[in-house]
Amino acid sequence: MGRSPRPTMRPMQPRAHATAAVLTAALVLATGCASGSSTSSPSATSASSHSSSESSTTPNSQAPSNSGTSSIPAPKPVTGKPATITIGASGDLIAHASTVAQARAAAGGQGYAFAPFFAALKPTVEAPTISICQMENPLSRTNTDLSVEYSFNAPREFATATRSMGFDGCSTANNHTWDRGQQGMEETREVLAANDLKASGPGTKAGEKGQPVFYEANGLKVAQLSYSYSLINAVGDQWSVPKEAPWLKDAMWFTRTSKGVVKDAAAARAQGADLVLVSMHWGYEYEGVNAQQKQVTAELMRSGQVDWIIGNHPHVVQPCDKVNGRYVTYSLGNFFSGQIAAIKPGTADGAFAAVTFERDAAGKWKQSMTFQPTYQNQTTRHVELASPTSNADSYRKTVRTMGLMGCDAKPAS
Numbered sequence: 001m002g003r004s005p006r007p008t009m010r011p012m013q014p015r016a017h018a019t020a021a022v023l024t025a026a027l028v029l030a031t032g033c034a035s036g037s038s039t040s041s042p043s044a045t046s047a048s049s050h051s052s053s054e055s056s057t058t059p060n061s062q063a064p065s066n067s068g069t070s071s072i073p074a075p076k077p078v079t080g081k082p083a084t085i086t087i088g089a090s091g092d093l094i095a096h097a098s099t100v101a102q103a104r105a106a107a108g109g110q111g112y113a114f115a116p117f118f119a120a121l122k123p124t125v126e127a128p129t130i131s132i133c134q135m136e137n138p139l140s141r142t143n144t145d146l147s148v149e150y151s152f153n154a155p156r157e158f159a160t161a162t163r164s165m166g167f168d169g170c171s172t173a174n175n176h177t178w179d180r181g182q183q184g185m186e187e188t189r190e191v192l193a194a195n196d197l198k199a200s201g202p203g204t205k206a207g208e209k210g211q212p213v214f215y216e217a218n219g220l221k222v223a224q225l226s227y228s229y230s231l232i233n234a235v236g237d238q239w240s241v242p243k244e245a246p247w248l249k250d251a252m253w254f255t256r257t258s259k260g261v262v263k264d265a266a267a268a269r270a271q272g273a274d275l276v277l278v279s280m281h282w283g284y285e286y287e288g289v290n291a292q293q294k295q296v297t298a299e300l301m302r303s304g305q306v307d308w309i310i311g312n313h314p315h316v317v318q319p320c321d322k323v324n325g326r327y328v329t330y331s332l333g334n335f336f337s338g339q340i341a342a343i344k345p346g347t348a349d350g351a352f353a354a355v356t357f358e359r360d361a362a363g364k365w366k367q368s369m370t371f372q373p374t375y376q377n378q379t380t381r382h383v384e385l386a387s388p389t390s391n392a393d394s395y396r397k398t399v400r401t402m403g404l405m406g407c408d409a410k411p412a413s
Contacts, residue, residue, distance in 0.1 A: 072266045074304025077363025078274070084358045085218045087277065088128035089310045089332065091317075091350040091374075093162065093170075094136045095154035096338025097147040099381055103157070112143070114161035117336060120384050121352065124372045124412070126166030128354045130215045130222060133162055133335070134279065134312040135170035135199075138177070138184035139191040145180060150233065152176045153184060159195040169198030169213060171226035171279035173251045174313065177202060178232045182245055200226040200279065202251035210251065212268040212276075220275065220357075223268035227253040227261060228281035229313075253280065258299035265305035275357055278306050281313045286344055289318050289330045289405075297321070297328045307365070308355055315339060316346035317398050320353070320369065320407040327369055327409070329353050333398075336376065336383055349386070349394050350374040351402060353409070369409035373398035387413040 095103075100112065107113035118125075125131050137152035139159050146153050162170070172188060180187070185204045192199045203210035212223040229238050231248050238254035241247075249255040256264075265276045278300065283293050293311070300306045301323040309328040311318065318331035333350035341348035352372040359365050373386035375394040386395035399411050 072262055072303060072305060075266075075269050078359070079363040080361055081219070081363070082359055082361050083218055083220050083274075084356065085130070085220050085222070085275070086128040086354055086356045087222065087275075087308070088125060088131035088352060088354040089277075089279075089308075089329070090125070090131070090133045090167070090352050091332035091335040092134045092136045092174075092312050092315060092337060093158075093335050094176075094337040094339075095147055095152060095158050097149060098338040099336070100147050100155065102381055103155070107157075112155040112157040114155075114158050115164050117380075117382050118161060118165045120382065121335075121372075121374060122165050124352055124385070129217045130169075131167045132224060132277070132279070132310070133167045133170040134174070134281075134310075134332075135159075135162070135172055135188075135192070136174045136176055136312075138180045139188045140180075140184075141187040141191055151179050153180050156191045156194075159191045159197060163195040163197050167197060168215060169200065169224065171224070171281075171310070171312070172199050172201030172210070173226040173228040173231065173279065174281045175228055175230045175233045177228065177251075178242065178245075178248075181242075198224075200224040202231065202248050206247050208247075212264070212271075212273070214268075214271070214273065220359075221272045222275045222277065223265075223271070223273035224277045224279065225261065225264050225268065226279040226281075227251055227256060229254060253282070253296070258296055261300060262303040262305050265300075265303070269305065274359075275307045276305060277308045277310060279310045279312070282311060283314045283318065283331060285314050286316050286346065287314060293330055297323055297330075301326055301328070307357065308367075310353075315344065317349050317351050317401045319404040320371070320402050320409050321405040322367075322407055325365075325367065327353075327355055327367055327407075329371075333374075334376065335374065336381075338381070341378055346397075348376045348378060349398050350376070350383075351398055354412070369407075370412045371398075371402060371409055372412040385413060 103112040103114045106116060137154045140153050143155045189199050198213040200211045200213045212225050215222040241249050268276050284290055307326055311330040314331040315334050317333035320329045332353060334347055335350045339347035355367055355369045357367055373395045375384050375386040375391035377384055384391055
């Protein structure tokens with residue numbers, strides 16, 4: 001993963017309604033799990049053409065134009081209906097070829113046994129009212145054409161294990177969405193549905209709305225939306241979509257823009273959502289929060305339409321923050337993967353976040369968050385709890401990182 005340097009992004013093609021800021025954009029974004037494919041032409045200088053410090057506060061002036069994000073009024077409070085719900089979210093789940101082989105061996109060569117890899121975290125995932133994963137690979141209905149280096153496709157048992165852990169649904173928008181083309185997208189949704197897992201992300205054909213998805217519990221309706229900087233790992237830019245699948249642009253936040261995401265969130269509320277979660281596949285792999293993530297966060301949160309931004313893709317834990325009383329978890333790291341921490345430090349660490357939303361009789365919401373640091377054993381690949389007495393180095397690093405922006409979230413152990 002991440003073998004090639006980040007490619008320099010080409011500017012968006014001119015459109016009649018585009019602003020100058022968009023027309024001149026040449027942003028550099030991480031090519032997460034970047035393909036070594038010859039179709040990508042990385043710039044030799046792109047790796048140093050950005051700022052990635054957690055302390056950076058200057059917005060990236062080359063970000064897509066998002067004027068008008070505040071034109072949609074914030075939702076009105078719902079009075080007289082106190083309610084509470086806790087929602088959990090994980091880091092990336094990725095079935096690399098190496099872990100697929102280990103799951104095959106664990107099943108004695110008959111199918112794939114992924115559940116043992118996750119077993120220690122089952123109580124943690126089951127505890128929230130609703131738990132959502134980031135599924136960073138297609139899923140195969142027939143267990144064929146499975147994962148190879150930088151191009152992923154997981155056996156159907158991967159979804160079965162995900163559901164058995166206690167997850168209720170997954171985000172499917174990421175830079176590996178198109179690894180097996182349109183058929184892979186269709187099979188992914190079929191396999192998730194067969195395992196009673198909801199899927200938020202791009203639709204599989206023209207006219208099909210892949211999102212939002214809705215969860216209902218405790219008298220509340222929760223919507224989830226899911227976007228990625230790119231859906232095609234081999235291309236390496238934020239604007240290209242397959243000629244046969246032009247609708248995918250609606251799940252790419254560069255082409256949808258913050259204004260479009262806010263519009264989608266408002267539409268979800270119009271369908272009855274009390275809370276709107278936005279999963280964002282963004283940022284630079286293996287690095288800290290960048291200015292662009294902060295800018296998009298500000299644009300979404302000031303709208304009043306988004307209640308929690310769940311970030312993934314960097315494969316390392318990034319800080320959480322609270323903006324206008326609402327959480328953004330910039331990156332929850334890896335939950336399960338085949339990455340090697342000795343080569344990419346931090347990729348064995350993760351955080352399972354649980355946000356409790358409480359609405360009082362006046363319709364006012366407040367949020368609180370806990371997070372469970374996790375660690376993936378580099379030999380067995382089992383996901384383990386990290387605490388002051390178990391995987392203590394990983395625990396201390398995750399707790400420190402989560403608090404770099406002054407976030408009030410507390411470690412669960």
